[in-house]
Amino acid sequence: MSFDYDYVVIGGGSGGIASARRAASYGAKVALVEGHRLGGTCVNVGCVPKKMMHIAALLGESLEYAHRFGWDVKYGGFDWKSFTQKRDADIVRLNGIYERNLTNSNITLINGWAKFVDSHTIEVDGKQISGKYVLIATGGTPNTLNIPGVEHTINSDGFFELQECPKKAVVVGAGYIAVELAGILHALGSEVTLVVRGDKLLKKFDREIIQHLEEYLQKEGLKILFSSNVTKVEKTESTLKATIDTNGQSEEHAVDCVLLAVGRNPNVDQLQLQNTKVEQGEKREIIANDDDTTHDPAVYAIGDVVGKLELTPVAIKCGRLLADRLFAEKTKLMNYSSVPTAIFSPLEIGTCGLSEEEAVQEHGEENIKVYRSRFTPMIHSITKKEVKMVMKMIVIKDTEKVLGMHLIGPDSAEIIQGFGIAVRHGLTKEDLDDVVALHPSAAEEFVTMK
Numbered sequence: 150m151s152f153d154y155d156y157v158v159i160g161g162g163s164g165g166i167a168s169a170r171r172a173a174s175y176g177a178k179v180a181l182v183e184g185h186r187l188g189g190t191c192v193n194v195g196c197v198p199k200k201m202m203h204i205a206a207l208l209g210e211s212l213e214y215a216h217r218f219g220w221d222v223k224y225g226g227f228d229w230k231s232f233t234q235k236r237d238a239d240i241v242r243l244n245g246i247y248e249r250n251l252t253n254s255n256i257t258l259i260n261g262w263a264k265f266v267d268s269h270t271i272e273v274d275g276k277q278i279s280g281k282y283v284l285i286a287t288g289g290t291p292n293t294l295n296i297p298g299v300e301h302t303i304n305s306d307g308f309f310e311l312q313e314c315p316k317k318a319v320v321v322g323a324g325y326i327a328v329e330l331a332g333i334l335h336a337l338g339s340e341v342t343l344v345v346r347g348d349k350l351l352k353k354f355d356r357e358i359i360q361h362l363e364e365y366l367q368k369e370g371l372k373i374l375f376s377s378n379v380t381k382v383e384k385t386e387s388t389l390k391a392t393i394d395t396n397g398q399s400e401e402h403a404v405d406c407v408l409l410a411v412g413r414n415p416n417v418d419q420l421q422l423q424n425t426k427v428e429q430g431e432k433r434e435i436i437a438n439d440d441d442t443t444h445d446p447a448v449y450a451i452g453d454v455v456g457k458l459e460l461t462p463v464a465i466k467c468g469r470l471l472a473d474r475l476f477a478e479k480t481k482l483m484n485y486s487s488v489p490t491a492i493f494s495p496l497e498i499g500t501c502g503l504s505e506e507e508a509v510q511e512h513g514e515e516n517i518k519v520y521r522s523r524f525t526p527m528i529h530s531i532t533k534k535e536v537k538m539v540m541k542m543i544v545i546k547d548t549e550k551v552l553g554m555h556l557i558g559p560d561s562a563e564i565i566q567g568f569g570i571a572v573r574h575g576l577t578k579e580d581l582d583d584v585v586a587l588h589p590s591a592a593e594e595f596v597t598m599k
């Protein structure tokens with residue numbers, strides 16, 4: 150049987166582009182179909198614009214601190230429009246780079262939404278193409294709530310379209326996106342209420358670290374309502390009215406923005422998967438095996454659409470490893486354990502491996518040991534801001550093999566990327582102690598813990 154292409158990739162986001170380019174580098178004939186903007190969620194409405202806003206928030210904080218370090222700073226406030234225009238222009242620049250990279254890799258870019266005609270055949274705007282292998286890398290879309298007035302709310306996509314900083318905002322959710330966007334909005338001048346269904350933020354993370362975050366955010370003036378739900382949103386003449394139910398008590402809040410960050414759904418609606426043998430799970434995610442195969446032998450799936458670990462570097466790595474296996478006879482599979490990750494809230498959290506709670510559950514409390522360090526970061530010895538840095542290392546008691554490392558404080562994302570190597574490769578506390586400390590730094594605590 151002959152096909153138009155060796156590899157047809159649906160979705161030009163983090164995973165799709167990485168897989169397409171790796172396949173093309175081995176000489177495969179590749180087509181990539183993208184219905185919207187190249188770069189997908191991460192570049193257009195995710196990691197990249199979010200991180201730019203995180204930087205804007207941190208710079209605002211630095212301005213506050215600068216005069217305590219002797220600088221004469223005139224503080225004129227934050228110009229949301231000017232900043233967001235520059236942010237968006239840079240994203241357009243990135244879209245262009247992605248397009249040029251595809252062209253330079255001899256990949257055929259097809260603009261439009263793909264649907265399956267059969268396992269090997271895709272239709273885009275009435276035109277059909279076939280591929281020996283087809284990759285689904287269509288990512289996800291924001292979830293919503295079934296409440297009256299939901300049409301007046303926005304999600305994370307809408308957040309990046311805001312033309313001005315809302316004076317008052319309600320953010321619903323307790324995951325990565327809710328915490329990051331609430332924290333960033335607060336730091337950029339919004340009065341934020343975070344509405345959390347349960348009794349904690351980020352429930353899969355190390356509890357002690359998250360407690361520190363919860364206390365910090367509240368001390369900074371961000372209001373967190375636990376055991377709460379937004380039950381209704383109404384549009385009034387000048388603002389929105391959000392009804393928030395807390396333990397059965399209802400209260401109305403006049404706000405400019407209600408942002409829902411209540412999880413994401415796999416982006417599968419347009420694919421017409423019924424024309425393939427692909428099967429889906431409870432949340433409609435595509436069921437993919439460890440080698441990214443689906444129930445259809447011609448179709449593979451990676452990234453957010455399979456819902457295993459929704460992070461850009463995970464989608465990229467999966468995409469590249471898959472291309473290695475399909476077109477270069479390599480065998481390596483994705484390893485989902487000990488993936489480092491960060492929260493930019495904007496106080497940073499870095500984490501890799503098991504939380505203390507997970508370690509207790511997996512190994513038993515008597516078999517683990519926790520090293521901790523809690524100190525004032527050097528910058529705050531002068532700013533006098535009362536905020537501590539907390540670092541934790543969880544090890545197996547006998548061997549002192551590192552199971553997890555977690556920290557909260559400035560530069561935590563940068564720090565955990567390096568120390569992730571220790572967790573991923575099963576190093577021991579002794580191995581870490583063997584490394585000479587870099588002084589003065591916060592990171593040195595991880596090689597000097599007692």
Ligand SMILES: Cc1cc2nc3c(=O)[nH]c(=O)nc-3n(C[C@H](O)[C@H](O)[C@H](O)COP(=O)(O)OP(=O)(O)OC[C@H]3O[C@@H](n4cnc5c(N)ncnc54)[C@H](O)[C@@H]3O)c2cc1C
Pocket residue numbers: 159160161162163164165182183184185186187188189190191192194195196197199261262263264286287288289305326416419420451452453454458459460461462464
């Ligand atoms: C607000 C936010 C912040 C985030 N921050 C981070 C972060 O800091 N770090 C991190 O690691 N991760 C972050 N993420 C997660 C990260 O963005 C995703 O894990 C990553 O983008 C997933 O890549 P993907 O290739 O699976 O899908 P995507 O990047 O979503 O790409 C899928 C692409 O497929 C296209 N598509 C869909 N259906 C079709 C179709 N039928 N035909 C043609 N094209 C189609 C879409 O238009 C899209 O461009 C964030 C996400 C959000 C929402």
Ligand SMILES: NC(=O)c1ccc[n+]([C@@H]2O[C@H](COP(=O)([O-])OP(=O)(O)OC[C@H]3O[C@@H](n4cnc5c(N)ncnc54)[C@H](O)[C@@H]3O)[C@@H](O)[C@H]2O)c1
Pocket residue numbers: 294321322323324325326327329345346351410411412413458459460490491492493
């Ligand atoms: N810094 C980063 O790396 C980063 C940043 C943003 C997103 N991401 C990735 O994107 C994924 C999606 O992020 P997310 O925040 O949308 O999802 P999430 O799974 O992290 O959190 C979803 C939140 O929504 C809440 N929720 C669900 N239904 C609800 C309801 N009906 N009412 C109230 N609350 C409800 C959940 O309790 C949870 O707190 C993350 O899991 C992460 O992998 C990563």
